[in-house]
Amino acid sequence: MSANTLLLARIVRLSILSLGALVFLAPYIFMVSTAGKAQSDIFTSSLSLVPQQWFHVQNFTKALSRVSMGNLLFNGVIVCLLILVIQVIIAVPCAYAMAKLKFRAARAMMVLVMLGLLVPIHATALPLYVAFDKVGGLNSYFALVAPFTISVFGIFLFLQFFRSIPDDLIHAARLDGMTEVGIIARVIVPNAWPAITAFAIFSVVAHWNDLYWPLIVISNQAYATPPLGLLYFRAAEAGDDYGALMAATLIITFPLVAAFLLAQKRFVEGITMTGLKG
Template identity: 35%
Template structure:
């Protein structure tokens, strides 16, 4: 009797521990499923506008204007894509957007990196004051400087030209500050070693700093390209000719009979406009994530 009592007393704690372990496993499994469900719901909310654009671009006009609205098209059609090239010089608008966004990105990377290198790696009088002025300029609304910049561009005769679209945006305060913060994280011993070997500042910048700042440069390139590709106000102000417009400004010219907006055609144009951005991000996403993970590390 005593042995049976002892054995049961030893079995009870083990069974309780096994039950507690099972409960913990069930709890962790439930937490994972809840997290997975929450991620799916958030992803669906984020992707819903993209899906609406995608499916609306392939709908005929009757289905777009039907009530109640439907997400999936009942009849798939390519008429909206045909019309976008018929109603607008869409190929020209696409090329203008590429030249505008690409040109601004290229110039911004060059000038922003040079200015950021000077602020991060060189000691000169007024360095701190200049940095404060650059950071303070981020607080000035873009619209506040639009009219003075337009007057200057008009006096130079750059309205309806790529020079007027690109040059005023050839440098950006955010890009300078962003790259400066990254350049500061690079060890200065590399600079000193290059100076001992007789390297000048431009050689240090080109051969040491830039190769180590590729993730940050690509991140800034993505931000700059996307912001300018999607910009509507700047091309509307500095171009008056449809031949010099961009995709965003060109889509505003779409009107149907009696001023009705052809939403199917507009969604087709928006879908085509999104594709270069999606492709660019897919190509650069590894570098982009690497930059987010390493920026700020000392």
């Protein structure tokens, strides 16, 4: 291929990628723009990304004062961290057993994992709510964490990764006298950090942004998660304060953006090595 053809192909590829990036960034750009506008500026007939009046200070002040933003962020961190740690503790041994151990029920367990991927939380929400109500578990971290402690997606993701680990490495560890628990802790986990990081991104983003389940089991503002806290900006009489709402949304989404940018390399490695395709 000639140099001109390669240059044209690169320009086309970069143009398509740039267009796709702009499409995905458009909501965030509008969110940043709206966070700096006055209420009258938001509902004007003309569309403009640059505010006519800069209301960043007022909107962010409202966002920080109307709700306990620190408490919302703290609850989000605690819930996501507890869910992630328990999910990894359960999913890693399960995936290792299915990938490297020989037993009769391995195929049946794989079928159950695949079936588990098809069951949404909405299908089990009602019986779970009734169960938590019976034991007095509503309005607690337990209600927010317990339904998500077993992740079939995590088991499936780690299973694909562990299959790529050479069996000779496992056999060598057994010859050295390691137990299966020791192999998981000292051989599997150190080599599985790319997959763990990729799963952590999926898990944290999903549960940080989850509104459906906290809306069902939480009525006490002290246990509200970040998405649930955004509902407190709604006012039936005065209308929604979109400027403060977008400012609060920026504060809540910033930790996710920062975490993804910091873990981007490991995330790509984990997705590539587990064989998942977008």
